Amino acid sequence: MKAASLLTAAAVALSPLAAAAQGAGGISDGVVRIGVLNDQSGVYADFGGKWSVAAAQMAVEDFGGKVNGASIQVVTADHQNKADIASNIARQWYDVDKVDMITELTTSSVALAVQQLSREKKKINMVTGAATAELTGKQCSPYGFHWAYDTHALAVGTGGALVENGGDTWFFLTADYAFGYSLEEETSKYVKLKGGKVTGAVRHPLASSDFSSFLLQAQASKAKIVGLANAGLDTSNAIKQAAEFGIVEGGQRLAGLLFTLAEVHGLGLKAAQGLVLTEGWYWDLNDETRAFAKRFQEKTGRMPNMIHVGTYSTVLQYLKAVQKAGTDETEAVAKALHEMPVDDVFARGATAAGKAPGKVLPNGRMVHDVYLFEVKKPGDSKAPWDYYKYLATIPGDQAFMKPEASGCPLVQ
Structure with missing residues (x-):
């Protein structure tokens, strides 16, 4: 198993978004840690992989490098598409490394296993890389969120169009x-x-x-x-x-x-x-998506897909929720995530001007438009x-x- 590497986002000049928020509790240990857990060496390495890590880092940088006065760190590891390895890494992150939220989670079996562990540990997970709708179905969690796409959306889009x-x-x-x-x-x-x-x-x-x-x-x-x-x-x-x-x-x-x-x-x-x-x-949907993609390409040498930009969105939204809650305490942040609209380059990525932002449903599903392409x-x-x-x-x-x-x- 690849050893997890710690990537610490460099603090830059604070944006208005990153101004200190008032609230009880504060940041538990003075650091907000976000884990990107995915396939970095197997069949899904391009699907998400190190490009999702780069997207997470972009979100931290765009947020301003700090939240509520605390530094932000991005931790990453390769789960090799194995649920047991993923669960062991997640347990280490939660119990020892004090990771607050895990995102990406390519591979549905991995995402389901980590979501179950996150529920037991009362930690937040925000899935962008896995497809199964069970994440917000029978195996939903009060601390689990599903971004980017799922099997139902793919069926409605591609399946419906071809029939x-x-x-x-x-x-x-x-x-x-x-x-x-x-x-x-x-x-x-x-x-x-x-x-x-x-x-x-x-x-x-x-x-x-x-x-x-x-x-x-x-x-x-x-x-x-x-x-x-x-x-x-x-x-x-x-x-x-x-x-x-x-x-x-x-x-x-x-x-x-x-x-x-x-x-x-x-x-x-x-x-x-x-x-x-x-x-x-x-x-290439509109000027905003093209501008973001240009920045991503300058950083990585390639254009992003929905998994990469979805990961950018989950990290950015999580930090906004921590700021709103005034703490990284799970219950408070989960409540904020359910209440807040998702208003960023991912959720707004439509061709129509003035598009409404995304929203999180009671089961943790983030709802946004999807697109059919040839x-x-x-x-x-x-x-x-x-x-x-x-x-x-x-x-x-x-x-x-x-x-x-x-x-x-x-x-x-």
């Missing part, structure tokens, strides 16, 4: 763990709701290198849409190998149910062209990272599940 455009028969190629099951289940429900039919599914291990047998089953199904209920390098490898089998040339269409700018960049437009996908943010053909891309053709905005209250339908006990 409405004639893709009414589906076969799923699914990652064999909690995220894959959830994404397949949510998309299947929405396909059927729209009048479509699911002809079958096959599951593959995480970090597969050979998809041939799975793709042959998908090809034999004759389904119009092969839904890739996986992510990261698994999706990229499945798309590359699908080309070798002539699946698209044979008349079937691939749906990347969780595919982001990072994976499109890694795969290239020649292979990714024509894919329809859903993201919660894109760098990956451009190579000849249609006018500049580096110009990968998406905008198709539609899906309003947040349509993209995300209603709290009363989520199964979250806190709502009941």
Whole structure:
């Protein structure tokens, strides 16, 4: 296991946001510590990885480097997509290193495990990298929050759009763990709701290198849409190998149910062209998103996806909540997080001027608009990272599940 490294944000001139707030309790040990726990070496390393750490650092810098007079530190570690390793790191952070909040948490099994531990320890976790809607469903927590996207939003976006455009028969190629099951289940429900039919599914291990047998089953199904209920390098490898089998040339269409700018960049437009996908943010939506992306690129050498900017948003919102509460005490900060609108470059990332900010529901789901895109053909891309053709905005209250339908006990 990689040793956690401690990255301390340098204090800069205090912005008005970082002015000392009045309130009882104060900061427990004079330092607010935020942990970014994710995959930094495996299939999701580009999906989130060190780029999410950079986004968290940007949020600290933009906030002013201090909150309520206390310094802010960002701690990071690689969980290797293993729930036991993630839980051990989180326990060490909470019990010994005095970490106040953990964010990102790529991989649904990891996020669910850390959220359970966070609930037991009465600590806040804010998920941006994991997809399962169970985080704000049956396994919700009074201290758990879910940003950026989830399986329900992906199903409504990509699944709904393809069925409405004639893709009414589906076969799923699914990652064999909690995220894959959830994404397949949510998309299947929405396909059927729209009048479509699911002809079958096959599951593959995480970090597969050979998809041939799975793709042959998908090809034999004759389904119009092969839904890739996986992510990261698994999706990229499945798309590359699908080309070798002539699946698209044979008349079937691939749906990347969780595919982001990072994976499109890694795969290239020649292979990714024509894919329809859903993201919660894109760098080229408006002047504000372009300005943020330029700053991120100057820092990292690449454009951010929704996971990276979502992590920026969680860190910034957490610091605002600490400031509002006047303390880093969990109950007070969680209350502030539930009450405050989310008004930043992530939640405002729409094409329409005057867009309302995001909001946190009683089950911890942060509601914001999401966007449907089609990956451009190579000849249609006018500049580096110009990968998406905008198709539609899906309003947040349509993209995300209603709290009363989520199964979250806190709502009941």
